[in-house]
Amino acid sequence: xxxxxxxxxxxxxxxxxxxxxxxxxxxxxxxxxxxxxxxxxxxxxxxxxxxxxxxxxxxxxxxxxxxxxxxxxxxxxxxxxxxxxxxxxxxxxxxxxxxxxxxxxxxxxxxxxxxxxxxxxxxxxxxxxxxxxxxxxxxxxxxxxxxxxxxxxxxxxxxxxxxxxxxxxxxxxxxxxxxxxxxxxxxxxxxxxxxxxxxxxxxxxxxxxxxxxxxxxxxxxxxxxxxxxxxxxxxxxxxxxxxxxxxxxxxxxxxxxxxxxxxxxxxxxxxxxxxxxxxxxxxxxxxxxxxxxxxxxxxxxxxxxxxxxxxxxxxxxxxxxxxxxxxxxxxxxxxxxxxxxxxxxxxxxxxxxxxxxxxxxxxxxxxxxxxxxxxxxxxxxxxxxxxxxxxxxxxxxxxxxxxxxxxxxxxxxxxxxxxxxxxxxxxxxxxxxxxxxxxxxxxxxxxxxxxxxxxxxxxxxx
Ligand code: NAI
Numbered sequence: 001x002x003x004x005x006x007x008x009x010x011x012x013x014x015x016x017x018x019x020x021x022x023x024x025x026x027x028x029x030x031x032x033x034x035x036x037x038x039x040x041x042x043x044x045x046x047x048x049x050x051x052x053x054x055x056x057x058x059x060x061x062x063x064x065x066x067x068x069x070x071x072x073x074x075x076x077x078x079x080x081x082x083x084x085x086x087x088x089x090x091x092x093x094x095x096x097x098x099x100x101x102x103x104x105x106x107x108x109x110x111x112x113x114x115x116x117x118x119x120x121x122x123x124x125x126x127x128x129x130x131x132x133x134x135x136x137x138x139x140x141x142x143x144x145x146x147x148x149x150x151x152x153x154x155x156x157x158x159x160x161x162x163x164x165x166x167x168x169x170x171x172x173x174x175x176x177x178x179x180x181x182x183x184x185x186x187x188x189x190x191x192x193x194x195x196x197x198x199x200x201x202x203x204x205x206x207x208x209x210x211x212x213x214x215x216x217x218x219x220x221x222x223x224x225x226x227x228x229x230x231x232x233x234x235x236x237x238x239x240x241x242x243x244x245x246x247x248x249x250x251x252x253x254x255x256x257x258x259x260x261x262x263x264x265x266x267x268x269x270x271x272x273x274x275x276x277x278x279x280x281x282x283x284x285x286x287x288x289x290x291x292x293x294x295x296x297x298x299x300x301x302x303x304x305x306x307x308x309x310x311x312x313x314x315x316x317x318x319x320x321x322x323x324x325x326x327x328x329x330x331x332x333x334x335x336x337x338x339x340x341x342x343x344x345x346x347x348x349x350x351x352x353x354x355x356x357x358x359x360x361x362x363x364x365x366x367x368x369x370x371x372x373x374x375x376x377x378x379x380x381x382x383x384x385x386x387x388x389x390x391x392x393x394x395x396x397x398x399x400x401x402x403x404x405x406x407x408x409x410x411x412x413x414x415x416x417x418x419x420x421x422x423x424x425x426x427x428x429x430x431x432x433x434x435x436x437x438x439x440x441x442x443x444x445x446x447x448x449x450x451x452x453x454x455x456x457x458x459x460x461x462x
Contacts, residue, residue, distance in 0.1 A: 002109070004030050006331060007123045007132035009115045009276065012040020014308030014320030015138030016099050021328035023106035030132075031108060032115035032125050037096035038103070040140055042317045045160040048095055050183055051348055052088040053163065057190035058350050066387045079191055081168055088163070116277045120303050134303050134331045137291060138324065139276060141269040141309035146175065148235030148246075149265055155238045156263045159184060169193050169261035173245045175233045177204040179347050181266035182220065186349045189224050196226040196258060198233055198247050205347065209359040209408040211394065216353055216410055219390055231256075236263050271310045286312070296336070297327040305331070319343050342425045346415035351391045354418035357406030357425060358396060369399035373431055373454030375447050377411040379461035382442040388412035393451035395421065395431055402430035402455065413444050420448050431455035 006022045008015045011033035022029040037044060063076045103110055113125040117137075123130050143158040145151070153161035162184045168191050174181040177199035189195040197204075203213045204220075204227070217227065231247045234255070238244075245258045271289045278285060283299045284292040291299055291306040298305050305327050308320030322343075326336030347353040363370045373395045377383040391411030397404050407421040424434055434452035439445050450459040 001129055001131060002030070003131045004028050004109075005132070006030075006134045006136060006328075007032060007111070007115075007130060008136045008138055009117075009123065010040060010138035010140055010308075010310075011035070011038040011099070011110070012138060012140045012308065012320065013042045013317040014140070014324045015040065015136070016102070016324075017321040018136055018138060018307060018324030018328050019108050020102055020106050021325045022331065023108050025328060025332040025334070027328075027332060029106075029108050030111050030130065031103070032111045032113065032123060034112070034114035037092075038099040038110070039092075039096045043095045043099070044092060045163055047317055049088045049092055049163045050159070050187070052091040053084065053187045054183060054348050054350075056084050056087065057187045061190045061350065069387070079168065081191075085164060114275060116275055117281055117304065118277065120281065120301050134305065136297075136324075136327055136331070137273070137276065137299075137304065137306040137310055138308050138320065139310050140272050140320075141315055142272040143265065144268045144270040146233065146265055146267050149175070149233065149263075150236070150238070151265060152238065155241065155243050155261070156236050156265065158265055162188075162262070162264050165262060171260045172196070172262045172264060173198060173243075173258050173260040174264045174266060175245070176200075176266040176268070177217075177227065177229075178266055178268065179205065181264065182216075182225075183348055184264055184266070185225055186220070186223070194226070195224075196228060196260075198228045198231050198245065198258075200230070200232050200250075202230045205353070207359075208345075208353070208355060209394065209406075210361055212353060212355070212408045212410050215391065216347075216349075219351065219410075220349070228256075228258075238263070269309065269315050273310055296330040297323060298330070313340065314343060314345065316343065316345065339426065342422050344415075344418045344422055346418065348415060351388065351411045352409075352414035354409045354414035355407065356418055356422050357404070359406060359408065360396065363396060363405065368405075370396050370405060371399050371455055372396055373451045373456075373459075375450035375454055375459050375462060377444075377447055379450065379459070380442075380444060380447045382444055383412055383447070385442070386412060388444075393417070393447045395434070395448075395451045395455055397431040397455045402432055404429055404431055404434070407448075407451075409448075411444070411447065417445055417448050420445060 005027035006029045008019045008031045019031045111125045174185045174197045185195045204217045230250045234246045307323035309315045322338045329336030344356040376392045377389045383389040394408045396406040431452045439449040453459045
């Protein structure tokens, strides 16, 4: 029986980052992981592989639509799907091996297998029981199921199956206009698939700034994605090669059927805690299956902590990473902290969509007085040169104090630009602080400054 200061269950972004920080803080650390490679959903079947396919398909789109305009002539590239998947697999391989290297460097043991917690202070992996003064559950999430829809990962797929389809489908139906549906829907649309997105609500990407939602849907429509809004999927009927999707329009209850070669189910994820033994331990969970934790990420059972998708909050890799570092610090007797008010969200489509903090909708709900500074990428020289002038930056600031309350960006490199605002918010900055900061010309980030200027005396280039 080996003894550890900490055993982390799960080697996704939450778990592996937590383990590295634990080791750096001098704690003897092990990680339990049942997959054959480290990195969890994010590296193996989520964030990283989807970004590889988004990059490849965006490059194709650029070649098809913008190369000739720049005087780059010649046959536009055709798609070698096998090679594209091999490129994606190489990217996964490089990243997962990188974590293995970091584990060795930090002297973290990888306990291979699926772990359970027979009692506080003990973790069972296979037939072996290991002792740990502290256990950190970072077991992540899995796609939630939809009644009447049976996933076979070939014709009716979750994001996992969508990342390794046998061939590029002619017709794809995506259930859910959330982050996964729109990212992967975009990939296949750019590769030539006819993509129809069926969404229960009347807006895409629920929870986001309303103006961004509308602009985002308009741009995606222009790119060729079709949308059926306000529709609830009832069931899918699949053969080995095709499927029928039955949905009801909510406005009149009428029933319709769509044919597809592939159906992507992207209707959310739920915590994955199966087999851990939470009930027997008496660990409290919510109705949705999230593990309840206190401010130090400790559950109601002393010495057992939980982080990431398995607990409350947005299911985002970087939120899990931050919790992983903070929980490690708590275990080491330090004061780990996460500022949940400043967690950015990014959708890696083209254009990208990024947000942080409050939306106009949440501010209205709270009855807070705010001002809006908005700047269109149309007025940004760099964006125009790069055929990327669709979209805008919008900064929300307190009406009285000018303190930045949120930012919403749809446009080129939005996922990078948002961090300037995140840092400003961490420092409690006013919009004027951003506006008075010299921004290099010509850069996309000038649009952030202009939006900040728009909170005051006005932007220059609009
Ligand atoms: P989501 O919660 O973002 O979107 C699900 C969508 O499905 C919602 O718009 C919902 O209204 C719709 N829906 C639910 N039931 C339906 C039905 N019966 N018929 C039609 N529409 C229905 O979930 P998604 O896209 O599956 O993503 C899961 C999680 O993974 C999210 O928490 C997301 O934040 C995370 N993720 C984040 C990424 C990023 O940050 N770039 C990338 C991929 C996933």
